[in-house]
Amino acid sequence: MHNTLIKPLVTEKLTNLSSEGKYGFLVGPEYNKIEIAQAIEKKFNVHVESVRTINYDGKMKTQFRKGGRFTGKTASFKKAIVTLKKGETIDLFEQS
Secondary structure (H helix, E strand, C coil): CCCCEEEEECCHHHHHHHHHCEEEEEECCCCCHHHHHHHHHHHHCCCEEEEEEEEECCCEEEEEECCEEEEEECCCEEEEEEEECCCCCCCCCCCC
16 A cells, blocks of 8 residues: 555645645555545545545657657556545645
8 A cells, every 4th residue: 555645746726725625646546546545544644535536648749859750658647636524634744
């Protein structure tokens, strides 16, 4: 379960949602909502109310260089939006 949570997502939209008790995390693509909720409860000592997951496919990118044209693909990833019980928060910037 150590690779369930890859990193927290800190964006403007998710920072505004944190006042409502919602937090975003990049998670491993093979984990389901139950495993994600258990990992967050264990790591941050909070109670998870719900988990929403979104799978993103990588985009095709084309680049023109001196050597010619190169085509590649960006990485695919999975994002989880976690809602905590009322009154609980996660301090993502704590000093340990």
